[in-house]
Amino acid sequence: MEPGFFQHQSQKQILSPQIRQYLKLLQLPLTELVQAVDTEMAENPMLEESDKAGDEPLAAPPETEPLKEPAEKELSFDDSFEYFDKLDESFQANYRESDLSGYSREELRKKHDFQESLLTKPETLFDFLNWQIRFLNLDGIEKKIAEEIVGNIDEEGYLKATAQEIATTTGQPPEKIEKVLAKIQDLDPPGIAARDLREALLIQLRKKPGNTKLAQKIVADYLILLEKREWQQLARILCVDSGEIKEAVAVIGQLEPRPGRTFYSEDPIAVTPDATVYFDEDDETKLKIEVHDESIPELRINPYYRRLMREKATDEKTRVFLREKMQNAVNFIKALQLRKSTLCEITEEIVRVQAAFFAKGFAEMVPLRLKDVAEQLGIHESTVSRAIHGKYISTPQGTIAYKSFFTNRMETTTGDVESQRSIMEKIRSLIDKENPAKPLSDQEIVTILQQQGMVIARRTVAKYRDLLKILPSHLRRKK
Numbered sequence: 001m002e003p004g005f006f007q008h009q010s011q012k013q014i015l016s017p018q019i020r021q022y023l024k025l026l027q028l029p030l031t032e033l034v035q036a037v038d039t040e041m042a043e044n045p046m047l048e049e050s051d052k053a054g055d056e057p058l059a060a061p062p063e064t065e066p067l068k069e070p071a072e073k074e075l076s077f078d079d080s081f082e083y084f085d086k087l088d089e090s091f092q093a094n095y096r097e098s099d100l101s102g103y104s105r106e107e108l109r110k111k112h113d114f115q116e117s118l119l120t121k122p123e124t125l126f127d128f129l130n131w132q133i134r135f136l137n138l139d140g141i142e143k144k145i146a147e148e149i150v151g152n153i154d155e156e157g158y159l160k161a162t163a164q165e166i167a168t169t170t171g172q173p174p175e176k177i178e179k180v181l182a183k184i185q186d187l188d189p190p191g192i193a194a195r196d197l198r199e200a201l202l203i204q205l206r207k208k209p210g211n212t213k214l215a216q217k218i219v220a221d222y223l224i225l226l227e228k229r230e231w232q233q234l235a236r237i238l239c240v241d242s243g244e245i246k247e248a249v250a251v252i253g254q255l256e257p258r259p260g261r262t263f264y265s266e267d268p269i270a271v272t273p274d275a276t277v278y279f280d281e282d283d284e285t286k287l288k289i290e291v292h293d294e295s296i297p298e299l300r301i302n303p304y305y306r307r308l309m310r311e312k313a314t315d316e317k318t319r320v321f322l323r324e325k326m327q328n329a330v331n332f333i334k335a336l337q338l339r340k341s342t343l344c345e346i347t348e349e350i351v352r353v354q355a356a357f358f359a360k361g362f363a364e365m366v367p368l369r370l371k372d373v374a375e376q377l378g379i380h381e382s383t384v385s386r387a388i389h390g391k392y393i394s395t396p397q398g399t400i401a402y403k404s405f406f407t408n409r410m411e412t413t414t415g416d417v418e419s420q421r422s423i424m425e426k427i428r429s430l431i432d433k434e435n436p437a438k439p440l441s442d443q444e445i446v447t448i449l450q451q452q453g454m455v456i457a458r459r460t461v462a463k464y465r466d467l468l469k470i471l472p473s474h475l476r477r478k479k
Helices: 017-026 030-043 078-090 105-118 125-133 140-151 163-170 174-184 197-207 213-221 223-227 231-238 242-253 259-263 303-310 316-353 355-360 370-377 381-388 420-432 442-451 458-467
Strands: 047-049 275-279 287-291 299-301 392-395 398-401 409-411 417-419
Touching: 017 316, 017 381, 030 047, 030 316, 047 316, 125 140, 125 259, 140 163, 140 174, 163 174, 197 213, 197 242, 213 223, 213 231, 213 242, 223 231, 231 242, 275 316, 287 316, 299 303, 299 316, 303 316, 316 355, 316 370, 316 381, 370 381, 420 442, 420 458, 442 458
Parallel strands: 275 392
Antiparallel strands: 047 299, 275 287, 392 398, 409 417
16 A cells, blocks of 8 residues: 555535525524625625615616627526516616615724624623632732632532642642632632532521521531421421421521522523414414514615626626626525525424414424424425524414424324323423322322323433423422
């Protein structure tokens, strides 16, 4: 075997520029699609927004020689010209020579720079702690230790490294690490840099005004009994009445189990649905679909540049540039139209399969796979995946993600199939109706579901319960 250059023939599929443009736009949600259209209009002078009724009449074009269609070999866009000529029948053939595509590049750049200057980066827990460290009376070595400690604190506010590990990294004894750690734990937010839940709660109780000795004793020595809500047993062990236990528990209940939570970026995010499904006012059993594209401007090819490309006086370099921009504009407009039709077809198939969901909710959701929709529409499974990525749909049951309609299937003893989401809703319903003094265990839920024909394992019930953010039975018990 020797290195060298060799030729060989092979066949492989290569996506055309038109398909690449379509797939790129297909996976964009509505808000990002609006930005993509604005960007394309700014970069391609061939694209412009169609004139709307009531707009001020545009200036008449200057006198030019009669235009002739170019030869076929010179420009192979006859079909495109004919297509866009038909689109322009409803519009005036005027154009504004001084403002062909909205803002100039310089104006767009200035506008973008101004908008960027208005954006501010939110302060992180790491930044907040480092800012407070500057006010501590630390020498050079202690400051290095403090920075190492802060660097090992996770987003929930817990220290994820031991004192010995930090000592090894900094080359300092563990005793000195503990001394600096105590100073860090005295910073805000309360409970920061704790190594477990018990320590986080104790740090907060020590800072809390009033007498918290009983609460500290419960957290320090009897946290498991606290989790199980064993108030009577706590009262017997600590030789106090149940009233004092309840007061201490109320104080503990006001503490923050995740000290770093205040720096979470969990603010509600406003989403713009790409489609809406609603019941017809005249026939309440009939569902109607509306794919939203109101915010997408109606695009057309700029008539001035089309004329310029046909003129004999236009030099070849300009003609080549316009030809390229013309093809890009045609591809972009067709990709937008194809994106809308694809999303509409997928939404129609979801409505057909999940009709019961729109009327009754998640408990009636049936199993549906990406493969099922792809085979029904005659498209590839990856195309369906791209089309639903990051998109939401407004329904009578609320605004939910497209991906929520696709769930795994589970066969029942009767031969029917249930979706994962419907089983989760059945588990939620059983727990909502349980006796608070004797909550259902996971095994008892399995037994009930098996009686309804669903064969399911206990660990699967436990997994679904965790996804629903429902506590286990011993923590749900209320005496």
